[in-house]
Amino acid sequence: MQKLLSPEEIATQAGSEGSTNRLPAPHLFAERAARLRTLADGHAMGDFLRFAARLADAQQSRLDKLTAPRPDSAHLERCRQHGMPPLDAQGAELPADWQDSLKALAADVAAHAPAGLQNAIAGLADIPAERLDALARAILRCEETLSNPLELALAPLIGAALQVQWTARAQALQVGDIPSGFEDSLCPACGSHPVASIVRIGDAGHGVRYAACSLCACEWHVTRIKCVPCHNTRDIAYQGLENEQGNPHPAVKAETCPECHSSLKIVSMEKDPFADAFADDLATLALDMLVDETGFHRAGRNLFLFTP
Ligand SMILES: [Zn+2]
Ligand SMILES: [Zn+2]
Structure with missing residues (x-):
């Protein structure tokens, strides 16, 4: 049977194999x-x-x-x-x-x-x-x-x-320099909340998901189909926008967690290579309202939308 790794062991391994964090682009x-x-x-x-x-x-x-x-x-x-x-x-x-x-x-x-x-x-x-x-x-x-x-x-x-x-x-x-491999709910560089998560393509690993910091714009690796705020993996579900023409913004979904009743968006570069966690979050506030109506509160923090 394979031994489970402690967070410290994971961090050490991540440090030797390359970081699970991304610094903001220039x-x-x-x-x-x-x-x-x-x-x-x-x-x-x-x-x-x-x-x-x-x-x-x-x-x-x-x-x-x-x-x-x-x-x-x-x-x-x-x-x-x-x-x-x-x-x-x-x-x-x-x-x-x-x-x-x-x-x-x-x-x-x-x-x-x-x-x-x-x-x-x-x-x-x-x-x-x-x-x-x-x-x-x-x-x-x-x-x-x-x-x-x-x-x-x-x-x-x-x-x-x-x-x-x-x-x-x-x-x-x-x-x-940034602690790596902890998969925390807060940014490992500055301790702030994520704005959303993003599924990346290209050099960041095809289909690899990161949480994007609302403040310093660093990104840290988070597992897919797992609640970022509480780490629950059971009964995770997804909601998207819908109108008469279909989904007006297919690159963005809300991941909802029945454990902590929060919802964090997933912005997919697989669906749209130009997607940006912060910008696509701002453009899909209608999705937050939809998710709110079904009993989930918004976990992402966007500093252009002031909510304490
Ligand atoms: Zn940060
Ligand atoms: Zn949760």
């Missing part, structure tokens, strides 16, 4: 913007998706100007040994320049933003720096401390700025 946000524009064509939420594309373009311009340091080797070693995220988003200090990123994004998108966000951007200079830090921490920790309408309107922009900062930090890592 032009991630530009590619996402292109995908959002494709998805916006003929879409009921086309204006929203086109604005999201502008914001993703602004994120790429800001990312291109940032250089983040790689954490020191003692810290990386400690994290690898204990399976802890080296770029912890919950407890660690905020990057010193994150508010510069916020202001750069605000300046880039202000003219094209929806009215609520435009008003919030106009009031941005009046919000004290300490309050902006508190809002950023609340978003990173999924806390419900944002209450007034102006702060709620700013939340996607703050989320976008934090994504740029953490993506720059993730890009400064080497793939072996």
Whole structure:
């Protein structure tokens, strides 16, 4: 009989055979913007998706100007040994320049933003720096401390700025720096929730599934037909969108788990090679409503849609 491996043994094996994690691509946000524009064509939420594309373009311009340091080797070693995220988003200090990123994004998108966000951007200079830090921490920790309408309107922009900062930090890592092989429900690089999962093709392994981080855009391997939040493998089911013409978005399905009643999307590059976990998630909010009506709550977190 074959012996079952402990998570530590799996991690060690994964380390020697190549990592089960993927770092964010250099032009991630530009590619996402292109995908959002494709998805916006003929879409009921086309204006929203086109604005999201502008914001993703602004994120790429800001990312291109940032250089983040790689954490020191003692810290990386400690994290690898204990399976802890080296770029912890919950407890660690905020990057010193994150508010510069916020202001750069605000300046880039202000003219094209929806009215609520435009008003919030106009009031941005009046919000004290300490309050902006508190809002950023609340978003990173999924806390419900944002209450007034102006702060709620700013939340996607703050989320976008934090994504740029953490993506720059993730890009400064080497793939072996991230704890590997744990198949956790949270990102092994930064500890944040996934936005969705993606079935990849090509060099990432044909048909291999990864969970995509909502913050740093790293991806970690997760088994197919297994609930990412609770690891249950029994009675996993799938739901897709449907209209008179059939399925309007065949690359996206919702994986539902009867154990924890959550649902995480699976975006398939086998069905559409240009699919992007974040963009295709935004374009299929109708699927979240459908799944919600059948009693499953959304497990994915998308920082452009502020929900604590
Ligand atoms: Zn992450
Ligand atoms: Zn579950």
